[in-house]
Amino acid sequence: MLFVDSTDPKEIEDIFAWGVASGVTTNPLIFARESGGADLEGRIKEVLAVSHGHVSVELVTEDETAMLEEAAGYAAWDEERICIKVPFGEVGLRVAHQLSQRGVATNVTCMMSFNQAYLAALAGATYVSIFSGRVRDTGYDVRPTIQQTREQIDREGLDSEIIIGSVRHMMDVNDSLAAGAHIVTVPPPLLRKMLHHPKTDEVIAQFAAAWKNRGA
Ligand code: E4P
Numbered sequence: 001m002l003f004v005d006s007t008d009p010k011e012i013e014d015i016f017a018w019g020v021a022s023g024v025t026t027n028p029l030i031f032a033r034e035s036g037g038a039d040l041e042g043r044i045k046e047v048l049a050v051s052h053g054h055v056s057v058e059l060v061t062e063d064e065t066a067m068l069e070e071a072a073g074y075a076a077w078d079e080e081r082i083c084i085k086v087p088f089g090e091v092g093l094r095v096a097h098q099l100s101q102r103g104v105a106t107n108v109t110c111m112m113s114f115n116q117a118y119l120a121a122l123a124g125a126t127y128v129s130i131f132s133g134r135v136r137d138t139g140y141d142v143r144p145t146i147q148q149t150r151e152q153i154d155r156e157g158l159d160s161e162i163i164i165g166s167v168r169h170m171m172d173v174n175d176s177l178a179a180g181a182h183i184v185t186v187p188p189p190l191l192r193k194m195l196h197h198p199k200t201d202e203v204i205a206q207f208a209a210a211w212k213n214r215g216a
Contacts, residue, residue, distance in 0.1 A: 002184055026057060058085035100123065
């Protein structure tokens with residue numbers, strides 16, 4: 001499955017109209033880049049209106065009580081569709097576990113290793129997010145991490161789904177799905193690149209020219 005990694009309602013609306021997307025992920029960096037000084041609640045509500053499935057919103061507070069309060073505020077925007085994105089760590093696991101016990105969808109994020117993703121899955125995360133590009137930045141192949149995480153989730157019958165984020169090239173999408181990711185979250189510019197192949201463009205142009213010049 002594909003999610004859209006964006007806070008841009010126009011782009012999200014366009015891509016959902018293709019019928020290929022099942023959810024949206026956001027993070028504070030994407031929000032700062034795409035939405036600048038916009039109001040978070042207003043922007044997320046715009047995103048909710050033009051999409052379907054879970055919309056992940058990331059916690060920015062850092063202690064347990066504040067994170068739980070922040071999560072409750074976001075969840076109230078749409079209890080069915082808001083998914084609380086929780087940065088991985090000891091406090092993050094405690095928060096994700098409590099939210100999962102309250103029936104709130106969670107996306108434990110910023111993970112780079114099997115060990116982290118396994119802990120998040122055991123804690124009850126709805127989604128475990130592994131950051132492909134960030135792992136590759138350190139010189140390591142992310143595919144064994146994805147494969148090992150998927151095998152363990154399946155072996156133990158855990159409910160978590162793997163989201164691969166930090167996707168930078170089309171091959172990252174292919175590799176992630178082949179390695180066992182349930183979902184890849186892709187930025188709109190990369191989704192648009194996935195539309196194109198030079199031979200497709202060539203053959204469509206050839207057919208159009210032949211049709212135009214028929215009988216000439
Ligand atoms: C995933 O959920 C994240 O929003 C995102 O993909 C992070 O990617 P980055 O490495 O481009 O910041």
